[in-house]
Amino acid sequence: MKSDIQNHFPQLYERGQLLFDQPLAKRSSFKIGGPADVLAIPHSQKELIALLIYALQKQIPYFILGRGSNLLISDKGIRGLVISMEGFQKITRDENYISAFAGVRLRSLCEFAQKEGLAGIEFAHGIPGSVGGAVFMNAGAYGGEIKDRLYCSKCLIPELEHLNSSNPILHLRAEQHEFSYRMSALQTRSLIHLSSVFRLTEDDPSAIRKRMQEIERTRWEKQPMDLPSGGSVFKRPQGHFTGKLVDDCGLRGYRIGDAAISDKHCGFIVNLGHATAQEVMQLIEYIQKTVYDRYQVTLETEIRMVGER
Numbered sequence: 510m511k512s513d514i515q516n517h518f519p520q521l522y523e524r525g526q527l528l529f530d531q532p533l534a535k536r537s538s539f540k541i542g543g544p545a546d547v548l549a550i551p552h553s554q555k556e557l558i559a560l561l562i563y564a565l566q567k568q569i570p571y572f573i574l575g576r577g578s579n580l581l582i583s584d585k586g587i588r589g590l591v592i593s594m595e596g597f598q599k600i601t602r603d604e605n606y607i608s609a610f611a612g613v614r615l616r617s618l619c620e621f622a623q624k625e626g627l628a629g630i631e632f633a634h635g636i637p638g639s640v641g642g643a644v645f646m647n648a649g650a651y652g653g654e655i656k657d658r659l660y661c662s663k664c665l666i667p668e669l670e671h672l673n674s675s676n677p678i679l680h681l682r683a684e685q686h687e688f689s690y691r692m693s694a695l696q697t698r699s700l701i702h703l704s705s706v707f708r709l710t711e712d713d714p715s716a717i718r719k720r721m722q723e724i725e726r727t728r729w730e731k732q733p734m735d736l737p738s739g740g741s742v743f744k745r746p747q748g749h750f751t752g753k754l755v756d757d758c759g760l761r762g763y764r765i766g767d768a769a770i771s772d773k774h775c776g777f778i779v780n781l782g783h784a785t786a787q788e789v790m791q792l793i794e795y796i797q798k799t800v801y802d803r804y805q806v807t808l809e810t811e812i813r814m815v816g817e818r
């Protein structure tokens with residue numbers, strides 16, 4: 510597969526945007542994960558579509574990677590093709606709307622909006638993901654969610670019939686994203702996010718800056734921002750707070766190998782140095798069992814497990 514894909518995409522290869530046996534740990538906020546057989550970093554829609562068509566025709570599995578901040582990548586890594594969206598970086602303003610491509614960091618989106626005097630996306634400041642990953646996950650924090658400000662998106666349907674058509678782009682209006690808590694139509698329909706437009710509100714840049722700083726301060730106060738993690742491991746169970754349930758089970762600081770329940774926030778698992786995906790998985794299962802046995806509450810993971818087991 511490697512020489513074939515190299516011959517198919519010589520320009521990507523020459524630009525260093527087609528990499529083989531590439532370790533993924535450095536591309537994951539957990540700093541965990543084995544290699545990708547092939548890591549491709551397209552910089553245009555045309556390159557992305559060509560890669561997807563290639564993968565679909567050759568029946569090579571592919572995975573779309575944002576900033577890797579909601580993933581537990583297995584120790585054996587990901588077979589097939591990993592397509593990183595980091596090459597999609599455009600961000601523009603038109604009146605009170607900001608358009609951002611999939612690979613733009615949420616931090617950059619928030620800072621851009623702040624400088625432009627546009628409010629409403631501050632809640633996302635400090636979420637270490639990309640716009641694509643955030644729309645896919647309907648990311649949210651501090652009372653805000655992506656769904657509150659999203660106006661429309663452009664996506665791809667990863668099917669040959671659509672990708673080969675003269676107009677392969679799917680335009681989604683806000684309601685067509687079918688957003689709910691950490692869920693979207695991008696997940697249920699396996700859509701690939703290209704860009705989104707956010708509808709914001711004019712405000713004083715210094716007032717926006719103040720709110721962003723406040724959110725950042727709270728994050729550093731309450732979350733283990735200084736250690737590698739995947740953010741909240743579990744979705745919030747109805748009527749409960751995960752961190753409190755885990756803490757009440759006496760699990761604060763509990764560790765398996767270098768994977769530990771954070772001392773600062775029991776909803777986070779942190780990597781204390783050389784944690785493996787296997788250790789994190791074992792710890793997740795241990796937490797789920799302990800919490801269920803004690804409170805009969807099922808904890809569903811928010812972080813996504815990917816790769817070969």
Ligand SMILES: Cc1cc2nc3c(=O)[nH]c(=O)nc-3n(C[C@H](O)[C@H](O)[C@H](O)COP(=O)(O)OP(=O)(O)OC[C@H]3O[C@@H](n4cnc5c(N)ncnc54)[C@H](O)[C@@H]3O)c2cc1C
Nearest residue numbers: 575576577578579638639641642643648649650702739740
């Ligand atoms: C310290 C820390 C704090 C966090 N705090 C929060 C928080 O407050 N709120 C919150 O909601 N989340 C939080 N997270 C989790 C995470 O940052 C979000 O889920 C984020 O939206 C993931 O974006 P990403 O680009 O890193 O996606 P990735 O982790 O790379 O991918 C996540 C999923 O999205 C898919 N995906 C990514 N890009 C695309 C695309 N362009 N098209 C289609 N699918 C795509 C991937 O295939 C994968 O299934 C936190 C994480 C950390 C490490």
